[in-house]
Amino acid sequence: MIRVEGLSKTFAGGFQALKDVDLTIRRGEIFALLGPNGAGKTTLISVICGLVNASRGRVLVDDHDNVRDYRAARRLIGLVPQELTNEAFTTVWDTVSFSRGLFGKPGDPAHIERVLRALTLWDKRHNRLLELSGGMKRRVLIAKALSHEPQVLFLDEPTAGVDVELRREMWEVVRALRAEGVTIILTTHYIEEAEEMADRIGVIRAGEIVLVEEKHALMRKLGSKELTLHLHEPLDSVPPALAGHALALAEEGHALVYTYDATSEQDGSSISGLLADLEAVGLRVKDLHTRQSSLEDIFVSLVRERR
């Protein structure tokens, strides 16, 4: 749906915010762009949407070059900016209708009503924007972006400053959009959001895309698993007979923690080997549980690793 090829951006001051970025967004997916502050997420989105001129490289939106064929490219895109920007004195209804017209679409009150209802803004439609709360203003920006029925929706930190309940509601909206076939690219600092929502995840650091991966594959690939065995009797040290396994004592000798890679073939057998050896040593296990590292662990380790 979107192809970014060799994209670089150097700002007037000489700061290079994007370094030779290549990225493909598939039709109909939810793509989460993760990265620390200043990584270049907003800059990348701005170049794609035509708000910032690229220094090098090009962007294709559904095969339309976003510079040479900007009309066709931009018609497909809805953008929800990171910053709250509002014309304070217009009403919700007017500003959302304005956005639709600006994108060259004839008025369609039924569609605007659907959008406002989906975002629980319907009751506020006659209010002026200055009379809304921050979370509502953000939803107005989403409504504006959806007003012209885009095929691609960019959400630059859509849930910043939105409470937990509303965030869940917004996720629902995003899922519903995906179900309608809208391609969604979102940036976020909340890993749980990416973990919850995304089909694929890209990580950007200092203007470079350092990783793009299916979410599940990513979690499988980078996610080591931990098996914790709770013991009946505490141990002072790991028995020598078990030294062959990657074991560590935890909870003051009340638990043994076994770390393994869930994706590698032999680990299945190594678990049964471990259990057999435990039996042989005569250790009685009271309880056991496994834990898979979350995306957050993965993300933190990724960003730290390259620093």
Add this chain to the structure above:
Amino acid sequence: MSIKNLNLQSVKTLYLAEMARSLRTVLQSIVSPVISTSLYFVVFGAAIGTRISEVDGVSYGAFIVPGLIMLMLLTQSVSNASFGIFFPRFSGSIYEILSAPMSYVEIVLGYVGAAATKSLILGAIVLVTARLFVPYSIDHPAMMVLFLVLTAVTFSLLGFIIGIWADGFEKLQLVPLLVITPLTFLGGTFYSIDMLPPFWQAVTLANPVVYLVSGFRWSFYGISDVSPLVSLAMILLFLGAALAVVAWIFKTGYRLKP
């Protein structure tokens, strides 16, 4: 670009939103110019004007009508258009305009069209108001309208440029205050150029507003400081220059796109 390719829906939306924005402040945008021009008529036309003999065969009160309308038209065009584009830049909502599938021509048509329309409406109102104070005639109505429209468009373009150039409210007010107003006052609004000593006459001819006022006054009374054709040519020259600057702004993305 042909007219067929023009995204009229977008232009219309932008234009109407701009018009609606000024409707919200209709009182200040109409009442204040009307009051200030009325004051000019009272002070210069009625009070002082009665002591001044006719200028070029026209009573002084009637003589200043075209100049006052021009004064109002220039300042209103510049302030409307500069504020119109500066405000979304300032609030950040310009992202939407820049990411819309609109060409530069369409964006300019929306903003400048709305600003010029507003100042033309005001011009018409002032013209009617003036009638309450002084009787005047219009010898060349078609030319008068042409001068009005060209001036409104040209100075709305100038305002648009200022609104993009300004990076704060001070600068936004600086140009109208330091450039437009003095040029208009020294542009023959209240006097005929040949009332001045020869040296100042020559200096005055470097003032672009002189040509506007002179041509406009010619369309009323058939009297002028410079030939109306020269006036027309000068307006078209400013218009061309303003268009060139606007084209350059969009070509380079100056202050719009980093």
